[in-house]
Amino acid sequence: MSRIQLENVTKKFGSVTALKNVSLDIKDKEFFVLFGPAGAGKTTILNCIAGIQLPEEGVVKFDGEIVNLVDAAHRDTAMVFENYALYPQMTVYDNMASPLRSKLYKKDEDYIKTKIQEVAAMMKMENLLERLPSQLSNGQKQRVAMGRALVRSPRVYLMDEPLAHLDAKLRNAMRTELKEIQANFGTTSIYVTHDFMEAMSLGDRIAIINEGEVIQIGTGDEIYYMPCNEFVAQLMGDPEINLISGTLAKSEDGYTFTMEGAQKTYELPKEKELFAKLGELGLSKVDIGMRPQNLLYSFEPKEGYIKCSVYSYESIGNKSVIVAETSGLQLRMIAPNGLSVKIDQDIYVDMQLDHAMFFDAGTKGYLTRYNEAAVRAIAAEQEG
Amino acid sequence: MNTASNRLSRVIQNGLLAIYAIFALFPLIWMIILSFKSDAQMYNTTFIFTPTLANYKAVLFESDYLTYMLDSLIVSGGAVVVSVVAGVPAAYALARYNFKKKEDIAFQILSFKFAPEILVVLPLFMIYQKLHIYDTYFGLIWVYQLISMPLLIWVVRGYFEDISVEIEYAAQVDGYNWYQIFFKNLIPLIKPGLVSAALLAFIFAWNSFTFPLMLGGTNIQPITVAITKFLGTDSAHYGQLAVASAISALPAIIFALCIQKHLVRGLSFGAVKG
Helix, strand or coil: CCCEEEEEEEEEECCEEEEEEEEEEECCCCEEEEECCCCCCHHHHHHHHHCCCCCCEEEEEECCEECCCCCHHHHCEEEECCCCCCCCCCCHHHHHHHHHHCCCCCCCHHHHHHHHHHHHHHCCCHHHCCCCHHHCCHHHHHHHHHHHHHCCCCCEEEEECCCCCCCHHHHHHHHHHHHHHHHHHCCEEEEEECCHHHHHHHCCEEEEEECCEEEEEECHHHHHHCCCEHHHHHHCCCCCCEEEEEEEEEECCEEEEEECCCCCEEECCCCHHHHHHHHHHCCCEEEEEECHHHEEEECCCCCCCEEEEEEEEEECCCCEEEEEEECCEEEEEEECCCCCCCCCCEEEEEECHHHCEEEECCCCEEEEECCHHHHHHHHHHHHC | CHHHHHHHHHHHHHHHHHHHHHHHHHHHHHHHHHHCCCHHHCCCCCCCCCCCCHHHHHHHHHCCHHHHHHHHHHHHHHHHHHHHHHHHHHHHHHHHCCCCCHHHHHHHHHHCCCCCHHHHHHHHHHHHHHHCCCCCHHHHHHHHHHHHHHHHHHHHHHHHHHCCHHHHHHHHHCCCCHHHHHHHHHHHHHHHHHHHHHHHHHHHHHHCCHHHHHHCCCCCCCHHHHHHHHECCCCECHHHHHHHHHHHCHHHHHHHHHCHHHCCCCCCCCCCCC
């Protein structure tokens, strides 16, 4: 139960800089998610918080107190390692008991026994307690690694992709369970994942990490609706956002957007704040970000729709994704299941431009979007 | 027909193995046979003779054999203990820490085993004379490190490298300090490697001949050197020689049998994601 702060943390491995000036302020009792592609430095951040690695620059604070010189044992954290890091010579029971038997966090054996039974029941692995780690599957090992952390009541839980190797059903169940555990115990948790769904559903707030830098911090919705650049926009969301480059031009009473390649010009729907912002920026080259659910399609020619051909059609369970192609541009959109779609058949696509986000084509940074004020209000409310 | 050819191949296989076993064991068997022969029957009998324990009596009770044996045990055992105490931390450092010239140092340690003993023994002899450690337990244990230490460090280093560093991290987070982690979590994992390397080091040290011949004198004579005493200038007591050799092979065999169950590898597999 702690507030965790990182201030300008820089970590180098030889000549490689793993973290550049990372600053995070994780509130007490918060479920904080570190989200980013592989090799972004997410695990290194956890290691710095746990005290396993010492940053070259910057400070790590627990409840305002600088802990850089406190070793890992005395920081009172519990960590789930991505590669499990179970003790091979001990049974599952002893593995889980290990943190409760160390001198620092000593508990009596009766307490240990009830606690382990409780956690094991929650993780559905009561039958595994007498086994050795070498006799477990990867999913089971991962549950043991989680269990070893959950038997404790530390100041902060550090979890490095703890659900990555579970099968889908158990993963969903565990996701719910984790959220509930965290809500009940109120323990600050820092959770590393590269799964967008996990990040969105678990995190009170999410930090997007890339190449050792914090790109954006915010609630899931905030990041989803107002990504700070195109990279974040592409990372958040499945199927990926459509980015359409084109030219912005002023017309009599508004703005027009001319798509590159297809050479179609759209009249932008009127919104006072947006137009004011665009006027202020005075840019002409922009990329428009459209979420797949905001694209409309038709298999018959329709007024204002651009003609594309179907590039792929795949079902992802309760819905399908159509990828349409027109002059080198691929557009992803959501469709219901059970359509009979042939590859290369004609399809007509339109954009609901009143959901568009605008990015600078040069810097790839976020400019503005429709309904920005409303989105901001939601974000502010969520952050409380 | 199938079973017949199966049986035939089995007979052939076992026959060949039996022949090989006899071939491999024959020198040992011959030595045991010699140890029960009296000098009078030494040259004129092969398998049929009158067994006698006279040789055993002569070696064990009428010579200083047991003193030599004790010397060998002290020197070889001491060498292995020193190698374990100094070598395991060295292996850990070579496996875990990054420091300048790490690989060069590791190779340097291994290179101690490259030079033939006879090449270095003469300068060592002169150095030992100057240092006044010639013919002492200390001197021999020290020089035996050339034999036992590189082997131990290289084997144990490999075992340390196989252990995922996250296991140490996890134990740190669990609240253990470095010494507790080392003895509770690491030593059990390297035990198979440590035990087998120590056994091999012990056997090599026990069998060493050149170093004790040159660097040991009248005070300290390991068994390998002492055995040559049974070859007199005028007569060779083959029977007593056989007894001395046979008994000198026993400690290594007993040692190996005692720790056989630890010589099983595979304990460290499966604990971290492959």
